[in-house]
Every structure is written in C-alpha cells, then in structure tokens.
Amino acid sequence: MLRAAAKIPRRGCLYRYKSSVATTIEDPASALSAEIKRLRHIRNVGVFAHVDAGKTTVTERMLALAGIVHRAGSVDEGNTVTDWLPAERERGITIQSAAISFQWDWHNNRKGDDYEANDSVSISLIDNPGHVDFSVEVNRTVAVLDGAVLVVDAVAGVQAQTETVWRAMTRPSLNNHNPVEHTVERQDHAHEPLPCLAMVNKMDKEGCHFGSAIASLRQKLPGANPIPIQIPLFRSSSTNKAGIFPYGVVAASANDDAAGGGLSGEFVGLVDLVHMRAVLWPESSNVSQVENCVPQTIQLLQPVTHAAVDPDCQVTQQALSARSNLIELLADCDEEIAELFLAEQEPDNATLRMALRRATLSRKALPVVTGAALRGKGIEPLLDAIADLLPSPLDRLPPALVCLEQGQNSSEKPGSITVGHPLHPQVLAFAFKVVHMKGRGGSGDGRVVFARVYSGELRERDCLRVLSPPSPGERTVVPRIERIGSMLELAGGRFDRLESGVCRSGEVCALVGLKSVVTGDTILMGPEKGNKKQQKKNNSLICLAGVAAPKPVLKVRLETDSTEQQTALLDALSLLTVEDPSLVVEEVESSTLLGGLGELHIDVTLDRLRREFGINVRAGSPSVSYRETIIDDMETAGLCNFDKTIGGTRMQAAVHLLLEPTWGDESEDESACMLLFEPIVAVSDRAKTYLGLDLESSDEDLMLRSELFKSVVQGCQGAMRRGPLSSYSMVNLKCTVLNIEAEEGLSSLQAMPGSLRAASANAVATVLSENRSLCTVLEPTMSIEVSLPNDYVGTVLSDLSSRRGNVADILVGETGTNRVASKALVRGEVPLVGILGYSNSLRSLTGGEGAFTAEYKGHSPTSISL
The missing domain is CATH 3.40.50.300 (P-loop containing nucleotide triphosphate hydrolases)
Structure with a gap:
C-alpha cells in the first residue's frame, strides 16, 4: 500500500544521488532525512x-x-x-x-x-x-x-x-x-x-x-x-x-x-x-x-x-x-x-x-x-x-526531459538536484498505462491512469497539466488541464480507493478522473496561485519522451451485423487503442481493418470486444503487413520536370533527388531481417539555398517555419507511401533532394507551394518506376522455437521447409540421463505468412506433444511474387 507523508521542504545541502551508500546532508534530523529513508x-x-x-x-x-x-x-x-x-x-x-x-x-x-x-x-x-x-x-x-x-x-x-x-x-x-x-x-x-x-x-x-x-x-x-x-x-x-x-x-x-x-x-x-x-x-x-x-x-x-x-x-x-x-x-x-x-x-x-x-x-x-x-x-x-x-x-538517474520551449534552459544551480529526481519538489509523473473500468473513472468511459511519480507528489483534487510528446516537426502541443478525482491503490485486478489520497516521489499509483490522458503523456502540476516566480518555474514546458509502440505485422478485416453495431465497434476500438498503442485501426473502403502483433493479439482483442462491449464481430482471414524498399542507389536523370496547368493555374518545378537504402550495411546477406524505419527525407544545402532557407537552422525548425521546405518533405513522403511493385509503403530508405529549380523563379514557388509538393512527389514516383528492378517487397519474418519429441524432428523440419523456413539450430534430447530425454528443440526463422494457424498443424504432426513460440524478428526480402 502506498503511504502518505508531509511535503518535503527544500533545505540542506543536496547532492545528486548515484548511490544510496554515499550521501551528504547538513541536517540529519530534518524532514529531508526522513524522506531519504523512505525512498531507500x-x-x-x-x-x-x-x-x-x-x-x-x-x-x-x-x-x-x-x-x-x-x-x-x-x-x-x-x-x-x-x-x-x-x-x-x-x-x-x-x-x-x-x-x-x-x-x-x-x-x-x-x-x-x-x-x-x-x-x-x-x-x-x-x-x-x-x-x-x-x-x-x-x-x-x-x-x-x-x-x-x-x-x-x-x-x-x-x-x-x-x-x-x-x-x-x-x-x-x-x-x-x-x-x-x-x-x-x-x-x-x-x-x-x-x-x-x-x-x-x-x-x-x-x-x-x-x-x-x-x-x-x-x-x-x-x-x-x-x-x-x-x-x-x-x-x-x-x-x-x-x-x-x-x-x-x-x-x-x-x-x-x-x-x-x-x-x-x-x-x-x-x-x-x-x-x-x-x-x-x-x-x-x-x-x-x-x-x-x-x-x-x-x-x-x-x-x-x-x-x-x-x-x-x-x-x-x-x-x-x-x-x-x-x-x-x-x-x-x-x-x-x-x-x-x-x-x-x-x-x-x-x-x-x-x-x-x-x-x-x-x-x-x-x-x-x-x-x-x-x-x-x-x-x-x-x-x-x-x-x-x-x-x-x-x-537511479532522473529521466530524460525534452524541452518544449525555445531558449528554455535548466534553472537548477550546478550541483543541485534536477527535475525528476525524487528529492525535487516540482511534480513530474509519467502515464505508462491506461485501462478502462466501468464505474471507476470519472471520464464516462471508466479511464484509470497508471502513473510513476518521479518527483514531487500528487494528491486527490490536484489540478494538473498534461503534455503529449510532439512528433518530429510537429508544433508544441498546448498543455491540457486535468483534475485528479481520486486515487486507487495497486492491488492487481482489485482496485480499492487509496485512503491517504497522496502519491509521493518514487511511487506508482492509479489515477481516476483524467479524461484525456493516454499512454506516454507527461503529468505536471497545474497553474497555481501565489508566488509568480515559483509559478513560472512550475509552468515550464518539459516532458518525457514517451513510449514507442511496435508496428503491427498482421491485419484482419472486421464486420458487424448492423450500422449501430458498427458505430459501437468503432467506439470500443478507440478505447482499446488507448489501452494498447500497438493496436492500429484503419477505415478503408467502408470496412474496418484491425492491426496487431500476432494471431493471439488479434484473438484476445476480438474476445474482449465480445465480452466487455457485447459486440458480435466477424473477422476475416489474417493478412500480413508487407512493405517495399530499395536494394541499391537510384537517382533522377538530372532535374525531373513537373509542369501541369490545373484550373487555369500553372504548376511548374523541377527536382533532382537521390534514393539510397539505409539497411545495406547491416548485413551482406540480402535475406537478413531488418527492423522497419520510416523513410528519411533530407534537403541538400544547394536546394536550401535556392529556396532562400537558413542553412544554420535544423530541419525540425524549417518544418515549422518554412512552407516551401515542408512542401518538399511532405511531397517526397507522400510518394513513398506507395511502392512501385505492389503499392505497399516504402521503408528503410533515404531520399535526398539535391537540387530544385523553377522557370519563373523562387517567387512562383512561394506563391504556389503546392507545385513544389507535386514536383517532389513526381520525382520520387518517376525514379522508382524507372528502377523497379532495384526494388523489393519485404515480408515479416518470425524467429521460431519449436519444442517436440525426438521422434518427430524429421517430420517437423520437412514441414518448416515447405513453409519457407530456415532452420538455424537443432538440439536433440539425450537419452539415458536425468534430463528430459524425449524432447528436442528446433530454432529458426519462418515468414509470418507461413506459420498462420501453425499451432493446429504442429499438434497434428506431433501427436499433440509439440509446442512453439514465435517472435517478430524483422522484415526480409521475399522470394515469392505477391
């Protein structure tokens, strides 16, 4: 049970704690000493x-x-x-x-x-x-x-x-x-x-x-x-x-x-x-x-x-x-x-x-x-x-903080503790999990937020500021004001009210009444009355970096019996995606696609839709999440011209760019798995100079301040969302814009930034279509571990081979020892599409004695046509 105590004043000589063994404090009998003892x-x-x-x-x-x-x-x-x-x-x-x-x-x-x-x-x-x-x-x-x-x-x-x-x-x-x-x-x-x-x-x-x-x-x-x-x-x-x-x-x-x-x-x-x-x-x-x-x-x-x-x-x-x-x-x-x-x-x-x-x-x-x-x-x-x-x-060291205000520096004196240190008085907490429990949350949907308090303390009825970490190139998000309704003690699936109503630094708590908080949000103390200097310090915009969710590797199409059920399905999925950021929901062609990390992940989500929300959902066959990439450099033949007249307005610009793979140095084997990264778009100094941009500014600043720079980047990114082979998204490549020109000069681009967006997208599409032989489709590959009786090793290996599996290691159980002699272990890599529904097949092949686990290892070039 989390315990309550009085707020600790800032006093004494504080040193940064790398170890709880060496500590220097001026007044051992102070409240600070009691706080250190509690934290230890x-x-x-x-x-x-x-x-x-x-x-x-x-x-x-x-x-x-x-x-x-x-x-x-x-x-x-x-x-x-x-x-x-x-x-x-x-x-x-x-x-x-x-x-x-x-x-x-x-x-x-x-x-x-x-x-x-x-x-x-x-x-x-x-x-x-x-x-x-x-x-x-x-x-x-x-x-x-x-x-x-x-x-x-x-x-x-x-x-x-x-x-x-x-x-x-x-x-x-x-x-x-x-x-x-x-x-x-x-x-x-x-x-x-x-x-x-x-x-x-x-x-x-x-x-x-x-x-x-x-x-x-x-x-x-x-x-x-x-x-x-x-x-x-x-x-x-x-x-x-x-x-x-x-x-x-x-x-x-x-x-x-x-x-x-x-x-x-x-x-x-x-x-x-x-x-x-x-x-x-x-x-x-x-x-x-x-x-x-x-x-x-x-x-x-x-x-x-x-x-x-x-x-x-x-x-x-x-x-x-x-x-x-x-x-x-x-x-x-x-x-x-x-x-x-x-x-x-x-x-x-x-x-x-x-x-x-x-x-x-x-x-x-x-x-x-x-x-x-x-x-x-x-x-x-x-x-x-x-x-x-x-x-x-x-x-432990304090967490990494992202400054959301230009020119903001740390106000802490050298040698003093920093925000996020458990002895610092300023509130800093991290929302690491969100669940929905009917009748619990004060937001109507039963939202309960699990948070780790790094510094300061949270109390019932406290007014908070909530910040979501901005994406690269995104403008700083305005803090949202929330108020804590109550606190729950941590007791597994039993959520009782925390009698003390306070959560102090170093502790983990469950907060009720926060209506907009999602996983990865930073929680700070809200606006306070009183000393303006202290209020300004507490209102500084800093946040934690958030949590990155893995991308889905499997998708299923969902259908319901009625329009009313479809509306309820979308509402339920919006709650589940808040709880689980690795779930991805897409609306395409009047249908709903649900993406997850595997068959079990999807099955559990569908089970929760039926049990908790009473929605009868029909799911289609799982489809694998493919991607496309390039295997070698490709470059436009000089400036690639785009010239069209739309609605009486001429849109003209020429772009010269280079595409490079970003995964070739990781392994000499083209079949090696790679983790997926979104395409990188860079603009050369020559192109920046033509656009009249400041070469000293970072790309993040230019995305916020320059419409021309933003148009170039977004045009390239948009074109790479559909690859030339099967229209899958492009990944793991870098697009460098080498040069830009316009017949009517820079003024025409400033008057019509859309022409620059269209020209850069056209250049990417052109160079990809002209070099289709240098493109490849990537499929998700799983690292698989199969436990089975020795007698069935040959049968399982043959089956894995038919699924395009690559066996790396076979451990056969020894007989005549005190170990489990009848079990063997097979490790290898198999395309995800090859092991959909593999559990039933393995049980059939091994007389019900085989079991396997599979882990997403990365995407690798596929050898089959899609």
Missing part, C-alpha cells in the same frame, strides 16, 4: 520471463508471503491476483501487465545484520506478459521500473522471449527515453538500463539443471555476467552422512555438468552463499497455504570462528566451493572484493552483500537465485535479494 526502502520491480516460465506463480507466492492474499492462487485454476482478465484466466497466460504494492520484512536484517533500522521495504511489483504479442506491455513498464527479476525455466534455460525482454531492459536507447538535442541537462540523465536479478525456477521439474540454466544466461544474454548466490539442495537416493542435515540431502553445483548441476531427486531447499546458511522447506500437500511452507534454516559456519559446523558434510563442502567461486567472480566486478581476494582475506557477510549490490546496480553482475515457486520454495530468499540488491529510486 522503495523497490519498483518488474517480473519478466518467457511464456510458462512461472513469473505469475512467483508473483502469487510473493503476495501470499506478504499477507496480501490468504492463499497463493494458481494459473491452472484461474484464481491469481494479477491475471484478472477473463481471457487471462481461461488461457492461463498474462495479457496485461498488473501492478500491486506490498510490504516485505527484510529478513536478512531482522536480527541486526548491519542493517537493524532497515527492517521493511515497500515493493511495487509489476507482473508482465511473456508472450511476444503483448510486448508493448513490457516496453512501457520497463520505462518506469527501477529493477527487474528475470525468471528462467530450469529445464529450458533462456528461451526466445527471455532474450526479447532482456533487450528491452538493457537496450542502448535507455529504455523508452530517446536522448534528444534539447534536454534539460546532459544525455546521461536518461533512464539507465535496469539492474536485474535472475531466478532459475521450476527446480522441482524433471530434467532441471541449475548449471545449464546459468550457462544459457551467460551465452544467450549479451552483457550478462551471471553469478550464482545460491545453490539448490535435493533429497537424493545416494548414501549421504546425515550430520546436520536430514538423511539424503545433497547440494548441486552451479557448473554446467550433469554430475554437478543436474542432480536427480526431490528439490528440498537451497544454500544462501552470502550468509552460508541452508534453507529447507517441508513437503506439504497444501502448498498454497503459507503456514504449511515455513522453512527451516541451518547455519553452515560457526558464528564467531566461521569454521564449518560439519566439515565432512557434502552440502558444506559444496557450499564452501561455490562461495569461493562467488568471491572470485565478484572480484572481477568490485574493487573492494578484488583487494580482499588478492590478499587472500575472506570478506564478511555485510561486505560481500554490499559488493553484490554495487555490482548489480552498475549492471556488472547478474545475481542468480533458485527455487520452485509452484511448491512455495525459494521465494523468501528472492524477496530478500530484491531488498538487498535491487535499486531504490535514489539509486
């Missing part, structure tokens, strides 16, 4: 994973341990807190990200282990979808989180969507904020990639292998440096001296070998390598009840001498070896541990824990824990690790 105990964390890796089960167990629910829900039973949509509970998957807040007692510090005061943390947890069709949910939650938990299947290791969410967390574009030219301060104020923990889940599953899962983290996630801070314990049939452990309990290794990391037997617990203690969970038939899963803790070392309690114990020996490996790996990431390692000194628990925290915050290490969430094992240590290792809002 906040964790905004997201749970990410591939489909069916167990992230929702992990979340549900966390809520049960925190006392939010009396018993942990089950995905199979459809009674989880965070999967609250009917479609989620029926399909057993997460479709919408769901947020919930709770308190967690910090177990590592409860007995005074260097942190007696830090006994509880407030965790705002967001459970994210694992299916690629709902990747927009991942993109916008990554933008507001401070840390992440990556859940990995102990059998499958890193899978396709695991790699996708890893890229979302660590991509160099600094989450959703694209550094732009005009920022309040330097570009390093953009959001950093997320520090992360990894959990190897499903250690109770047949064929689990802790070492292989860690090896897959190292091999498949770029920049990941997995460091195991736990090792699993199994009850094995081997003869093991009982000692301080129950008979038969042995420890696995983190190494990638069958003898160490893949022990067979019942998963019973783990060893915490930082504190050198074993945690054993009892077996219970009712694991949903937290009271039946209270673990037993066994210390492996003496408290004073640090000597082994039982030197001959296999668990102790394996734990000492794993701890030595942990220290050695950490020495490469942290200078303090490196000094102790070289001096052959053993770090104490607090030193090791703080070094792990520093390495995690700097993303030099990926701490790895283990567990079996379905059995209620391993979640308490995971929550402790979230508190110990993941960042608070003070450990």
Whole structure:
C-alpha cells in the first residue's frame, strides 16, 4: 500500500544521488532525512520471463508471503491476483501487465545484520506478459521500473522471449527515453538500463539443471555476467552422512555438468552463499497455504570462528566451493572484493552483500537465485535479494526531459538536484498505462491512469497539466488541464480507493478522473496561485519522451451485423487503442481493418470486444503487413520536370533527388531481417539555398517555419507511401533532394507551394518506376522455437521447409540421463505468412506433444511474387 507523508521542504545541502551508500546532508534530523529513508526502502520491480516460465506463480507466492492474499492462487485454476482478465484466466497466460504494492520484512536484517533500522521495504511489483504479442506491455513498464527479476525455466534455460525482454531492459536507447538535442541537462540523465536479478525456477521439474540454466544466461544474454548466490539442495537416493542435515540431502553445483548441476531427486531447499546458511522447506500437500511452507534454516559456519559446523558434510563442502567461486567472480566486478581476494582475506557477510549490490546496480553482475515457486520454495530468499540488491529510486538517474520551449534552459544551480529526481519538489509523473473500468473513472468511459511519480507528489483534487510528446516537426502541443478525482491503490485486478489520497516521489499509483490522458503523456502540476516566480518555474514546458509502440505485422478485416453495431465497434476500438498503442485501426473502403502483433493479439482483442462491449464481430482471414524498399542507389536523370496547368493555374518545378537504402550495411546477406524505419527525407544545402532557407537552422525548425521546405518533405513522403511493385509503403530508405529549380523563379514557388509538393512527389514516383528492378517487397519474418519429441524432428523440419523456413539450430534430447530425454528443440526463422494457424498443424504432426513460440524478428526480402 502506498503511504502518505508531509511535503518535503527544500533545505540542506543536496547532492545528486548515484548511490544510496554515499550521501551528504547538513541536517540529519530534518524532514529531508526522513524522506531519504523512505525512498531507500522503495523497490519498483518488474517480473519478466518467457511464456510458462512461472513469473505469475512467483508473483502469487510473493503476495501470499506478504499477507496480501490468504492463499497463493494458481494459473491452472484461474484464481491469481494479477491475471484478472477473463481471457487471462481461461488461457492461463498474462495479457496485461498488473501492478500491486506490498510490504516485505527484510529478513536478512531482522536480527541486526548491519542493517537493524532497515527492517521493511515497500515493493511495487509489476507482473508482465511473456508472450511476444503483448510486448508493448513490457516496453512501457520497463520505462518506469527501477529493477527487474528475470525468471528462467530450469529445464529450458533462456528461451526466445527471455532474450526479447532482456533487450528491452538493457537496450542502448535507455529504455523508452530517446536522448534528444534539447534536454534539460546532459544525455546521461536518461533512464539507465535496469539492474536485474535472475531466478532459475521450476527446480522441482524433471530434467532441471541449475548449471545449464546459468550457462544459457551467460551465452544467450549479451552483457550478462551471471553469478550464482545460491545453490539448490535435493533429497537424493545416494548414501549421504546425515550430520546436520536430514538423511539424503545433497547440494548441486552451479557448473554446467550433469554430475554437478543436474542432480536427480526431490528439490528440498537451497544454500544462501552470502550468509552460508541452508534453507529447507517441508513437503506439504497444501502448498498454497503459507503456514504449511515455513522453512527451516541451518547455519553452515560457526558464528564467531566461521569454521564449518560439519566439515565432512557434502552440502558444506559444496557450499564452501561455490562461495569461493562467488568471491572470485565478484572480484572481477568490485574493487573492494578484488583487494580482499588478492590478499587472500575472506570478506564478511555485510561486505560481500554490499559488493553484490554495487555490482548489480552498475549492471556488472547478474545475481542468480533458485527455487520452485509452484511448491512455495525459494521465494523468501528472492524477496530478500530484491531488498538487498535491487535499486531504490535514489539509486537511479532522473529521466530524460525534452524541452518544449525555445531558449528554455535548466534553472537548477550546478550541483543541485534536477527535475525528476525524487528529492525535487516540482511534480513530474509519467502515464505508462491506461485501462478502462466501468464505474471507476470519472471520464464516462471508466479511464484509470497508471502513473510513476518521479518527483514531487500528487494528491486527490490536484489540478494538473498534461503534455503529449510532439512528433518530429510537429508544433508544441498546448498543455491540457486535468483534475485528479481520486486515487486507487495497486492491488492487481482489485482496485480499492487509496485512503491517504497522496502519491509521493518514487511511487506508482492509479489515477481516476483524467479524461484525456493516454499512454506516454507527461503529468505536471497545474497553474497555481501565489508566488509568480515559483509559478513560472512550475509552468515550464518539459516532458518525457514517451513510449514507442511496435508496428503491427498482421491485419484482419472486421464486420458487424448492423450500422449501430458498427458505430459501437468503432467506439470500443478507440478505447482499446488507448489501452494498447500497438493496436492500429484503419477505415478503408467502408470496412474496418484491425492491426496487431500476432494471431493471439488479434484473438484476445476480438474476445474482449465480445465480452466487455457485447459486440458480435466477424473477422476475416489474417493478412500480413508487407512493405517495399530499395536494394541499391537510384537517382533522377538530372532535374525531373513537373509542369501541369490545373484550373487555369500553372504548376511548374523541377527536382533532382537521390534514393539510397539505409539497411545495406547491416548485413551482406540480402535475406537478413531488418527492423522497419520510416523513410528519411533530407534537403541538400544547394536546394536550401535556392529556396532562400537558413542553412544554420535544423530541419525540425524549417518544418515549422518554412512552407516551401515542408512542401518538399511532405511531397517526397507522400510518394513513398506507395511502392512501385505492389503499392505497399516504402521503408528503410533515404531520399535526398539535391537540387530544385523553377522557370519563373523562387517567387512562383512561394506563391504556389503546392507545385513544389507535386514536383517532389513526381520525382520520387518517376525514379522508382524507372528502377523497379532495384526494388523489393519485404515480408515479416518470425524467429521460431519449436519444442517436440525426438521422434518427430524429421517430420517437423520437412514441414518448416515447405513453409519457407530456415532452420538455424537443432538440439536433440539425450537419452539415458536425468534430463528430459524425449524432447528436442528446433530454432529458426519462418515468414509470418507461413506459420498462420501453425499451432493446429504442429499438434497434428506431433501427436499433440509439440509446442512453439514465435517472435517478430524483422522484415526480409521475399522470394515469392505477391
């Protein structure tokens, strides 16, 4: 639950917080100190994973341990807190990200282990979808989180969507904020990639292998440096001296070998390598009840001498070896541990824990824990690790800010905190998600806005200014004035009113009554009475960069039974596109086209139209979103003349331009996939000079101030919306206008800018039609991963070949080991059109035992005629 407190005055000596360890404050007893302490105990964390890796089960167990629910829900039973949509509970998957807040007692510090005061943390947890069709949910939650938990299947290791969410967390574009030219301060104020923990889940599953899962983290996630801070314990049939452990309990290794990391037997617990203690969970038939899963803790070392309690114990020996490996790996990431390692000194628990925290915050290490969430094992240590290792809002840099007013500079003094820092008094919040709930929102459509407050505080009845980030070349949008009706606490699908009515910096909240807010909007404090100087400062036009939604790759045609139903359909789709920016609705030829990221995405949307809005929709067959591009340079033969008389008015201009592909340098293989980018239009200095434009001005300024420049750019862009081969939109090319001339001089163009627009469009169309052989059609290509029994590999490979698939990797399950021997894994690339409806075909080919996941990889040149 979000907590309320008084507004913090600006006082004392403030320094920018890169770490919560080093802080300088003049008055430790001030309200500022209390505010810093509050912020240090906040964790905004997201749970990410591939489909069916167990992230929702992990979340549900966390809520049960925190006392939010009396018993942990089950995905199979459809009674989880965070999967609250009917479609989620029926399909057993997460479709919408769901947020919930709770308190967690910090177990590592409860007995005074260097942190007696830090006994509880407030965790705002967001459970994210694992299916690629709902990747927009991942993109916008990554933008507001401070840390992440990556859940990995102990059998499958890193899978396709695991790699996708890893890229979302660590991509160099600094989450959703694209550094732009005009920022309040330097570009390093953009959001950093997320520090992360990894959990190897499903250690109770047949064929689990802790070492292989860690090896897959190292091999498949770029920049990941997995460091195991736990090792699993199994009850094995081997003869093991009982000692301080129950008979038969042995420890696995983190190494990638069958003898160490893949022990067979019942998963019973783990060893915490930082504190050198074993945690054993009892077996219970009712694991949903937290009271039946209270673990037993066994210390492996003496408290004073640090000597082994039982030197001959296999668990102790394996734990000492794993701890030595942990220290050695950490020495490469942290200078303090490196000094102790070289001096052959053993770090104490607090030193090791703080070094792990520093390495995690700097993303030099990926701490790895283990567990079996379905059995209620391993979640308490995971929550402790979230508190110990993941960042608070003070450990993160302020977000990137876009200045919307010319000549506006930062008013902050050098060395002071900036807008967006959690200690800054000015309100800055980001609307990262919008849902519609009947009877909840004050806007008539039930709109509820989820927002992250970066600085300042929001209260019920506050008057706000809402700004949408402008598109390139677009004039600054006038701020919209809104008022908060009420606030809701974060509780998954249960939305109760927030009693305190206040959301402070570093927290996430749900706002009711905002009628026009959409995903990506920036929220600032509205006009205030009082000090004019302070009012002017608070009214400065700054905004966050927003969230970019992936473009649809699939479209279906929608039909209804009546005109009344058609009107209701358009109204419902307008609400759904506000909730999900990756949905695109087009009205063409008296019909409605719905675009999405895949078949499941479209199916879920149609299901919601029927359930929530009562609209009976008929959908046509899916159609793939094709594009066109060029494979080589093409240039007009000098000036391409356009001369027409329309309505007695002569429109004449000549344009010389060059088209260049922007994807040829990415790969020498023409069949390589490429991500799509809109065409770039540039105007040479020679053409600008002829038009009398200022060469020092940016293209963005010229688009706003010069009608001639705008006409040239829009003419080229309009012509590239229809390619020469199949009339698909052109992508991934650059159009450079080299020269412009007019028979009657510049004055004729100024009097009739439309002639310049028509001439530039004509030049693009002419050069494309004359060079059709240098054009190609692009089709969406999917990265596919098929899991199937060994006996059906040949059949599936033959089928993929008939679908124009390109198989890159085949892993056949080994027999005679403790791994899952009957399963094979096939990875490759297949055109999207080739796998429409593939689920039914795969089940038929494999006797119902095959499963696959597909992720959009990019568009690639097609070899078939369309």
